[in-house]
Amino acid sequence: MARNADDAEKFGVLQSKRNATRYQILVQIAERQPAVNQQEIADAIGITAQAVSDYLQDLVGHGYVNKHGRGRYEVTKEGVDWLISQTDELRGFVEHVSEDVIGQVEIETAIATTDIREGETVSLTMRDGVLRAMSGDTGNATAVAVTDAEAGADVGITNFEGVVDYELGTVTIVSVPQVQNGGSSAVDPERVSDLAEQHDLIAVGGVEAIVAADTANLEPDIRFGSSAGVQEAATKGLDILLLTSTDLLSAHTDKLREQNLSYEVVDAADS
Structure with a gap:
């Protein structure tokens, strides 16, 4: 041996x-x-x-x-x-x-806002919660394209430098009482509808919240797994209106606090 x-x-x-x-x-x-x-x-x-x-x-x-x-x-x-x-x-x-x-060869995906060729340096921005890439190195954050892409198509990028400049989103929460305490009928649908116009996405948590959104003629963008979905959307710069039943409220707020995301619980009681 x-x-x-x-x-x-x-x-x-x-x-x-x-x-x-x-x-x-x-x-x-x-x-x-x-x-x-x-x-x-x-x-x-x-x-x-x-x-x-x-x-x-x-x-x-x-x-x-x-x-x-x-x-x-x-x-x-x-x-x-x-x-x-x-x-x-x-x-x-x-x-x-x-x-x-x-980690050094990590590949992310962005939407090309211009035609891009493989190997080209691109500038990165965040818009509507989605990473965008455009030809050239004029932005605060840049990367290198690993695929060809026409404007509007998805493009692979790597070798990131700088920081994508955007603000975190905020979350406005309407707490909907549980059914034994009035449920969705305790929420003013007009107030909810007005709040919705000021936000990018609508999220619901709990059956009472689903009914409250339906009563206000709103179609939720996030219906399942809303605590994680709201957190993800806010970290990508989107403002979210969250309707949640009171028994699920802490699950949502705990998630937001973990990521230092700004939120506000508002009164939308039916007067």
């Missing part, structure tokens, strides 16, 4: 194919102990049963595994410690790939 278990501190599973195999075998033993079938381990990790036997002898010889008779093995404390150290190394590598490597 080219290297033995003493090399574990010097050669991690990402640098040594041998240690990578040792790691897999230790995991398999830990899952199956004390009764260990060498052929099952071989099939699981794609090596021969003889190779598994050789590794087991090496691991036993260096104190990572104890043998308790034919086909009975147990990972020792030293073996567990080594598994933990190597798992930490793998976790750190995965985080590096996810955050530093993949």
